[in-house]
Amino acid sequence: MAEAVADAIAARSHLIVEAGTGVGKSFAYLVPAILDAVASRKKVVVSTHTINLQEQLLLKDIPFLQGVLPPPFDAVLVKGRGNYLSLRRLRSAREKGRSLFDREEEVRQLERVGAWAGTTQDGSRSDLDFQPLPVVWDEVQSDRDNCQGKTCPTSRECFYHAARRRMEAAQVVIVNHAVYLTDLALRREGANFLPDHDVAIFDEAHTLEGVASDHLGETIS
Structure with missing residues (x-):
């Protein structure tokens, strides 16, 4: 999986991966994404659906990788302005x-x-x-x-602006799907909340369609 992620990043192509719980999916996408972000001096955005996964990434997986990967990097959790x-x-x-x-x-x-x-x-x-x-x-x-x-x-x-400064300094930006989709909506209006990035990874992607419908869809009654 890590090789597939690295190849997709290098080719700037899309990749869909399905794997069971507890097999190390987060490491498989984090390692190649972090190495590319540091080498290219660009950012990678990791979007999740649940707070539990955000906490796992920020408090467990990323600190471990900061201790074993050669290049130093920073990661930050970005929340909606409100x-x-x-x-x-x-x-x-x-x-x-x-x-x-x-x-x-x-x-x-x-x-x-x-x-x-x-x-x-x-x-x-x-x-x-x-x-x-x-x-x-x-x-x-x-x-x-x-x-x-x-x-x-x-x-x-x-x-809020202190959080934005931390975001600008980090190589890895962690958000939830709602924040990412809100940023997409803002970009339609010529504004943005998240920094520009070439790589976006959606963990728990099976929930993305529902969140997108809630944030970008229109309801007629």
Whole structure:
């Protein structure tokens, strides 16, 4: 499988592979993809469907390969923008306080998010020790329509742009299918979220059609 992946990358052709669980599929595609990315100074994007596989890649497989492959490389997990906290929007929400929410629980959660903002390293929602209510997170999440860019007073501490800088520096970018397909939709509009890349690998590809239908399809009722 590794040889087939290497040949497909070299020929810039498509490859579909099916293999059983636990046979080392991730190593078979990671090794040739990483070697090519380092040699060509380009990026490889690995897209999965489940969080469990993302964690396996980021916490187990890639650290092992970083210890045994000759060329040094970096890998990063990229999440959708709405997963990151906006410090400016958090500040604004806390200033509005009780006038913003109807329930006391929502106010308490906002204060918990505020306390967490001072300790979190990456500012992503998964780093929280509780699941905030959607109405609370919607008020503080990073949002393209509300982004002030370099003019933002919290631009230097911005969690979202820090994540983008880590992504630009990495050779291996790990995403889920939803993020990858969102990027495809953005590219139709002349924008993009993910960096340009020549190689994309879809693990758990049997789920890709369903995710694509959800994100790119249109529903008529």
